[in-house]
Amino acid sequence: MRRVPAKLLLDHSSVVAPALLGKVLRVDLGEGDVRSGRITEVEAYGGLDDPASHSARGETPRNRPMFGAAGTVYVYFTYGMHWCANIVTGAVGDPQAVLLRAVEPIEGLDAIRAARPRARRDRDLANGPAKLCEALGIGQWANGVALGADVGGRSIRLLDDGTSPPAVPLVGPRVGISVAQEIPWRFRVPS
Protein backbone atom coordinates (compact mmCIF):
# COMPACT_ATOMS: atom_id res chain seq x y z
CA MET A 1 0.00 0.00 0.00
CA ARG A 2 1.93 3.00 -1.25
CA ARG A 3 1.38 6.69 -0.79
CA VAL A 4 -0.28 8.48 -3.70
CA PRO A 5 2.49 10.50 -5.39
CA ALA A 6 2.20 14.27 -5.03
CA LYS A 7 2.47 14.59 -8.79
CA LEU A 8 -0.93 12.96 -9.22
CA LEU A 9 -2.49 15.75 -7.18
CA LEU A 10 -0.89 18.57 -9.12
CA ASP A 11 -3.31 19.28 -11.94
CA HIS A 12 -6.72 20.80 -12.61
CA SER A 13 -9.26 19.47 -10.12
CA SER A 14 -11.39 18.04 -12.93
CA VAL A 15 -8.41 15.91 -13.96
CA VAL A 16 -7.39 14.87 -10.44
CA ALA A 17 -10.93 14.08 -9.27
CA PRO A 18 -11.58 10.96 -11.39
CA ALA A 19 -8.01 9.76 -10.72
CA LEU A 20 -8.82 9.62 -6.99
CA LEU A 21 -11.62 7.08 -7.47
CA GLY A 22 -10.48 3.77 -5.97
CA LYS A 23 -7.75 5.33 -3.82
CA VAL A 24 -7.75 4.68 -0.07
CA LEU A 25 -8.32 7.49 2.42
CA ARG A 26 -6.83 6.54 5.77
CA VAL A 27 -7.31 8.56 8.95
CA ASP A 28 -5.17 7.81 12.01
CA LEU A 29 -6.81 9.33 15.08
CA GLY A 30 -4.20 7.98 17.49
CA GLU A 31 -4.46 5.39 20.23
CA GLY A 32 -4.92 2.65 17.68
CA ASP A 33 -8.00 4.23 16.13
CA VAL A 34 -7.32 3.89 12.41
CA ARG A 35 -10.15 4.19 9.92
CA SER A 36 -9.99 3.96 6.14
CA GLY A 37 -12.21 3.70 3.14
CA ARG A 38 -12.07 3.42 -0.62
CA ILE A 39 -13.05 6.61 -2.44
CA THR A 40 -16.15 6.02 -4.57
CA GLU A 41 -17.44 9.52 -5.30
CA VAL A 42 -15.81 12.95 -5.72
CA GLU A 43 -16.49 16.38 -7.18
CA ALA A 44 -14.09 18.89 -8.74
CA TYR A 45 -14.15 22.54 -7.72
CA GLY A 46 -12.14 25.11 -9.66
CA GLY A 47 -10.95 28.58 -8.88
CA LEU A 48 -11.99 32.02 -10.02
CA ASP A 49 -13.48 30.55 -13.20
CA ASP A 50 -15.87 28.26 -11.30
CA PRO A 51 -18.80 30.17 -9.75
CA ALA A 52 -19.77 27.14 -7.65
CA SER A 53 -16.38 27.03 -5.93
CA HIS A 54 -15.78 28.47 -2.48
CA SER A 55 -12.81 30.23 -4.03
CA ALA A 56 -14.79 31.85 -6.86
CA ARG A 57 -14.69 35.30 -5.27
CA GLY A 58 -11.13 35.28 -4.07
CA GLU A 59 -9.34 34.39 -0.89
CA THR A 60 -11.12 34.57 2.48
CA PRO A 61 -10.27 33.15 5.91
CA ARG A 62 -12.47 30.14 5.22
CA ASN A 63 -11.13 29.13 1.81
CA ARG A 64 -7.47 29.96 2.52
CA PRO A 65 -6.35 26.31 2.43
CA MET A 66 -7.59 26.09 -1.18
CA PHE A 67 -4.85 28.55 -2.14
CA GLY A 68 -2.16 26.36 -0.59
CA ALA A 69 -0.10 23.55 -2.03
CA ALA A 70 -1.50 20.48 -3.73
CA GLY A 71 -2.10 17.81 -1.12
CA THR A 72 -3.42 20.23 1.47
CA VAL A 73 -6.67 19.20 3.16
CA TYR A 74 -9.46 21.79 3.08
CA VAL A 75 -12.25 21.15 5.61
CA TYR A 76 -15.27 23.44 5.85
CA PHE A 77 -18.33 23.67 8.10
CA THR A 78 -21.74 23.99 6.48
CA TYR A 79 -25.48 24.00 7.19
CA GLY A 80 -24.67 24.82 10.79
CA MET A 81 -23.70 21.24 11.62
CA HIS A 82 -21.67 19.38 9.00
CA TRP A 83 -17.99 19.09 8.12
CA CYS A 84 -16.89 18.29 4.57
CA ALA A 85 -13.37 17.54 3.31
CA ASN A 86 -11.43 18.32 0.14
CA ILE A 87 -7.99 17.57 -1.25
CA VAL A 88 -6.39 20.68 -2.74
CA THR A 89 -4.94 20.28 -6.24
CA GLY A 90 -2.94 22.55 -8.49
CA ALA A 91 -0.17 24.97 -7.67
CA VAL A 92 0.06 27.45 -4.80
CA GLY A 93 -2.22 30.40 -5.55
CA ASP A 94 -4.41 28.36 -7.92
CA PRO A 95 -7.39 27.46 -5.70
CA GLN A 96 -8.67 24.11 -6.85
CA ALA A 97 -9.92 21.22 -4.78
CA VAL A 98 -11.60 17.83 -4.96
CA LEU A 99 -14.54 17.30 -2.59
CA LEU A 100 -14.53 13.80 -1.10
CA ARG A 101 -18.16 12.70 -1.32
CA ALA A 102 -18.19 9.00 -0.48
CA VAL A 103 -16.02 6.10 0.66
CA GLU A 104 -16.63 2.42 1.30
CA PRO A 105 -15.19 1.53 4.72
CA ILE A 106 -12.17 -0.77 4.79
CA GLU A 107 -10.42 -0.52 8.17
CA GLY A 108 -11.92 0.39 11.55
CA LEU A 109 -15.45 -0.68 10.77
CA ASP A 110 -16.42 -0.92 14.44
CA ALA A 111 -15.17 2.61 15.14
CA ILE A 112 -16.90 3.88 12.02
CA ARG A 113 -20.20 2.32 13.06
CA ALA A 114 -19.83 3.86 16.51
CA ALA A 115 -19.18 7.27 14.94
CA ARG A 116 -22.33 7.00 12.80
CA PRO A 117 -25.09 5.86 15.20
CA ARG A 118 -27.85 7.18 12.91
CA ALA A 119 -26.76 4.96 10.02
CA ARG A 120 -29.13 1.99 9.99
CA ARG A 121 -27.37 0.19 7.15
CA ASP A 122 -23.62 -0.10 6.48
CA ARG A 123 -24.14 1.38 3.03
CA ASP A 124 -25.17 4.63 4.72
CA LEU A 125 -22.02 4.93 6.84
CA ALA A 126 -20.04 7.18 4.51
CA ASN A 127 -22.06 7.75 1.32
CA GLY A 128 -22.11 11.54 1.55
CA PRO A 129 -19.50 14.25 2.17
CA ALA A 130 -20.58 14.99 5.76
CA LYS A 131 -21.23 11.33 6.54
CA LEU A 132 -17.72 10.53 5.32
CA CYS A 133 -16.20 13.09 7.71
CA GLU A 134 -18.26 11.92 10.66
CA ALA A 135 -17.44 8.27 9.90
CA LEU A 136 -13.69 8.80 9.60
CA GLY A 137 -13.38 11.42 12.35
CA ILE A 138 -12.39 14.28 10.07
CA GLY A 139 -13.16 17.71 11.53
CA GLN A 140 -11.68 21.15 11.99
CA TRP A 141 -8.42 19.62 13.21
CA ALA A 142 -7.66 18.55 9.63
CA ASN A 143 -8.24 21.93 7.99
CA GLY A 144 -5.15 23.30 6.26
CA VAL A 145 -3.09 20.24 7.11
CA ALA A 146 -0.93 18.49 4.53
CA LEU A 147 -1.65 14.88 3.64
CA GLY A 148 0.66 12.68 5.69
CA ALA A 149 1.47 15.34 8.27
CA ASP A 150 1.20 14.61 11.98
CA VAL A 151 -1.28 16.87 13.78
CA GLY A 152 -0.98 16.17 17.48
CA GLY A 153 -0.95 12.44 16.90
CA ARG A 154 -3.52 12.45 14.11
CA SER A 155 -3.03 12.28 10.35
CA ILE A 156 -4.76 11.81 7.03
CA ARG A 157 -3.20 9.80 4.24
CA LEU A 158 -4.07 9.02 0.65
CA LEU A 159 -2.96 5.55 -0.37
CA ASP A 160 -2.88 3.36 -3.46
CA ASP A 161 -3.51 -0.35 -2.88
CA GLY A 162 -3.25 -1.20 -6.55
CA THR A 163 -6.91 -0.58 -7.36
CA SER A 164 -7.22 1.36 -10.60
CA PRO A 165 -9.74 4.14 -11.12
CA PRO A 166 -12.69 3.00 -13.26
CA ALA A 167 -11.94 3.19 -16.98
CA VAL A 168 -15.34 4.85 -17.44
CA PRO A 169 -16.56 6.61 -14.29
CA LEU A 170 -20.13 7.76 -13.90
CA VAL A 171 -20.15 11.49 -14.61
CA GLY A 172 -22.80 14.09 -13.84
CA PRO A 173 -23.62 17.48 -12.36
CA ARG A 174 -22.39 18.42 -8.91
CA VAL A 175 -24.81 18.08 -6.01
CA GLY A 176 -26.27 20.88 -3.93
CA ILE A 177 -25.12 23.87 -5.94
CA SER A 178 -27.29 26.66 -7.34
CA VAL A 179 -24.90 27.92 -10.03
CA ALA A 180 -22.83 26.25 -12.76
CA GLN A 181 -25.12 23.24 -12.63
CA GLU A 182 -24.31 22.42 -16.24
CA ILE A 183 -20.69 21.54 -15.50
CA PRO A 184 -20.35 17.72 -15.17
CA TRP A 185 -17.71 17.53 -12.46
CA ARG A 186 -19.16 14.81 -10.25
CA PHE A 187 -17.42 11.45 -10.67
CA ARG A 188 -18.48 8.07 -9.27
CA VAL A 189 -17.32 4.49 -9.34
CA PRO A 190 -19.95 2.53 -11.29
CA SER A 191 -22.03 0.29 -9.03
Added chain:
DNA sequence: TCTGCGATAATA
Protein backbone atom coordinates in the same frame (compact mmCIF):
# COMPACT_ATOMS: atom_id res chain seq x y z
C1' DT B 1 -38.07 3.76 -3.15
C1' DC B 2 -39.16 8.79 -3.53
C1' DT B 3 -40.22 13.38 -2.04
C1' DG B 4 -40.55 17.26 1.05
C1' DC B 5 -38.96 19.60 5.03
C1' DG B 6 -36.65 21.22 9.40
C1' DA B 7 -32.35 21.62 11.86
C1' DT B 8 -28.71 24.88 12.82
C1' DA B 9 -24.80 28.52 12.55
C1' DA B 10 -20.80 30.34 9.82
C1' DT B 11 -20.18 33.07 5.90
C1' DA B 12 -20.34 37.10 2.88
Added chain:
DNA sequence: ATTATCGCAGAC
Protein backbone atom coordinates in the same frame (compact mmCIF):
# COMPACT_ATOMS: atom_id res chain seq x y z
C1' DA C 1 -30.12 35.37 2.91
C1' DT C 2 -27.64 31.48 1.67
C1' DT C 3 -25.52 27.14 2.24
C1' DA C 4 -20.41 21.85 -1.91
C1' DT C 5 -26.07 18.24 3.92
C1' DC C 6 -28.54 14.90 6.55
C1' DG C 7 -32.20 12.13 8.46
C1' DC C 8 -37.00 11.75 9.37
C1' DA C 9 -41.87 11.36 8.08
C1' DG C 10 -45.26 10.14 4.99
C1' DA C 11 -46.78 8.51 0.43
C1' DC C 12 -46.74 4.87 -2.63
